[in-house]
Amino acid sequence: MKAALLLCALLASGNPYEGKPDAVRAGAKLYARHCAQCHGRTAEGHGRAPSLRTAAVQAAPPEDLFHTVTNGVMRRGMPSWAHLPAERRWQIVTYLRSLK
Amino acid sequence: MKTSILLLVLSAAALSAAEGPYYVTYSAQMEEPGNLELAFDQVAGNPFLSSIMELEYGVKTWWTTEFYLDGQATRGEGALFTGWRIENRIRPWMGEHRINPVLYVEFEDINGADKSLKEIVGHDVADDQLVSNSVARQDHQREVETKLILSSNVRGWDISTNLIGEKNLAAEPWEFGYAFGASRPLAFAATPNPCTFCRENFSVGAEVFGGLGTWGQFGVAGTSHYVAPILAWQLPSGAQLMVSPAFGLNGNSHALLVRFTVSYEMEQIGRLFRRRS
Numbered sequence: 001m002k003a004a005l006l007l008c009a010l011l012a013s014g015n016p017y018e019g020k021p022d023a024v025r026a027g028a029k030l031y032a033r034h035c036a037q038c039h040g041r042t043a044e045g046h047g048r049a050p051s052l053r054t055a056a057v058q059a060a061p062p063e064d065l066f067h068t069v070t071n072g073v074m075r076r077g078m079p080s081w082a083h084l085p086a087e088r089r090w091q092i093v094t095y096l097r098s099l100k
Numbered sequence: 101m102k103t104s105i106l107l108l109v110l111s112a113a114a115l116s117a118a119e120g121p122y123y124v125t126y127s128a129q130m131e132e133p134g135n136l137e138l139a140f141d142q143v144a145g146n147p148f149l150s151s152i153m154e155l156e157y158g159v160k161t162w163w164t165t166e167f168y169l170d171g172q173a174t175r176g177e178g179a180l181f182t183g184w185r186i187e188n189r190i191r192p193w194m195g196e197h198r199i200n201p202v203l204y205v206e207f208e209d210i211n212g213a214d215k216s217l218k219e220i221v222g223h224d225v226a227d228d229q230l231v232s233n234s235v236a237r238q239d240h241q242r243e244v245e246t247k248l249i250l251s252s253n254v255r256g257w258d259i260s261t262n263l264i265g266e267k268n269l270a271a272e273p274w275e276f277g278y279a280f281g282a283s284r285p286l287a288f289a290a291t292p293n294p295c296t297f298c299r300e301n302f303s304v305g306a307e308v309f310g311g312l313g314t315w316g317q318f319g320v321a322g323t324s325h326y327v328a329p330i331l332a333w334q335l336p337s338g339a340q341l342m343v344s345p346a347f348g349l350n351g352n353s354h355a356l357l358v359r360f361t362v363s364y365e366m367e368q369i370g371r372l373f374r375r376r377s
Contacts, residue, residue, distance in 0.1 A: 025292035037132070037367040047371075074161040074194040082196040083120070083129045085256035085288035 015062040017094040027095025030088055034081065043099055048077050058100050065093045120251075120258050121303040121332035123344055123359045124219055125281030127260040128200035128251035130191055131158030134370035139363035143217050145354050147175035148229060150215040154363075157370070162191040172215045177233045183210025183241075189249070196253070204247035204262075212239030217357065219245070220311045221266045222275025223322045225352040242269045257284045258305070273315040281307035283330065296336055303332040310349070324353035339364045 017023030032041070038049035045051030057065070069089045072080035081089060120127035123141065131137060139154040149172065156166040166187045173179035187206035213236035215229050244267050251260040264277040283305025290300050310325030312318060328346035335341070339362060346357040 022292040026290040029292070029294060030290050037135075071195040072161060074191075077133055077161055079130060079132050079158075079161045080196050082253045083127070083258060085285060087256075087289035091290055 015090055017090050023091045023094040024098045027091040030092050031095050052096050053099050062093050121283050121305055121330050122281045122307050124309045125260050125279040125307045126249045127258050128202050131156050131164040133158045133161055134368045136369040137365040142360045144358045148215050149173050152216050164189045170214050170216045174233055182214035200251045202249035206245040208243050210241050212236035220309055221264055221277035222311050222314050224311050225324045226354045256288045275314050276312035279309035301334045305330045325349040
């Protein structure tokens with residue numbers, strides 16, 4: 001019960017880095033290191049890795065993007081990034097949402 | 101043709117190393133599909149220096165395969181090649197769970213002079229490494245090693261446990277061992293600017309590992325055990341350096357082993373080869 005309440009509180013609060021320019025820059029650095037090899041340097045997509053500039057991705061709630069980064073889509077070739085601390089995963093999400 | 105492929109490989113951009121910052125313990129972190137990691141491990145003990153070259157390739161998000169070449173040099177006895185190993189790690193559950201299991205199977209064809217100490221099983225003890233190379237190399241070992249890897253990511257920490265079972269394919273009993281590791285980056289959040297010596301590039305942790313006897317003599321009697329703090333440094337170039345002293349916990353263990361690893365990950369090697377073919 002406590003864990004569920006904590007999760008609700010976390011989801012309600014959303015991205016702790018939303019709108020912070022430093023987080024966008026940190027996220028860009030992390031994106032280049034971990035994501036660009038598949039999604040492309042400018043997130044335009046490559047092969048099976050989709051573009052992250054599409055309207056669907058940009059309209060997705062940050063929590064959904066965070067969930068995807070955390071769990072990956074392993075059956076379709078995207079690995080889990082749960083070994084990165086949550087702070088870094090949120091910074092990546094912040095960067096992705098800055099691509100609008 | 102060969103030269104152009106080599107140039108393509110060497111010009112591939114580098115990434116952060118894939119595995120957790122451990123020498124013995126495995127986490128659930130798999131090699132990214134299509135990436136190739138090249139690593140050189142060194143273990144210095146008294147009186148030897150063991151070297152391993154590792155090639156780790158991500159076949160799928162849930163399947164990583166790795167090939168090893170082992171060698172060692174012993175003071176006053178020269179250097180020799182001691183064998184090879186091939187391993188596969190399979191992650192049966194997709195997505196992230198509270199505990200992520202990974203199944204590990206390895207075949208190794210090594211001789212008794214191997215001193216890589218990538219795992220401690222059965223009644224492996226420090227005195228095993230005192231047998232002269234000329235005698236130990238006559239002992240040819242073909243072994244299958246299995247591991248159950250259980251790994252969790254908790255608030256930025258990696259916590260991993262390995263349960264090891266190893267069987268010499270000659271008529272010898274199963275040998276057992278364990279490894280436990282915990283690690284975390286020095287800083288959880290990344291800084292906005294590129295940096296080399298900032299805290300986010302360093303990870304610290306520790307691992308404990310040792311033998312658990314054999315099928316007929318299970319337990320810690322006559323086994324060796326180690327505790328090892330670890331410091332890993334991720335360079336912006338994509339290389340990772342790791343240093344770890346391992347301290348023996350009982351009289352059967354080496355008093356001190358110094359372990360050093362340098363690794364370098366090349367991205368999407370598989371894609372480059374697919375393009376060429």
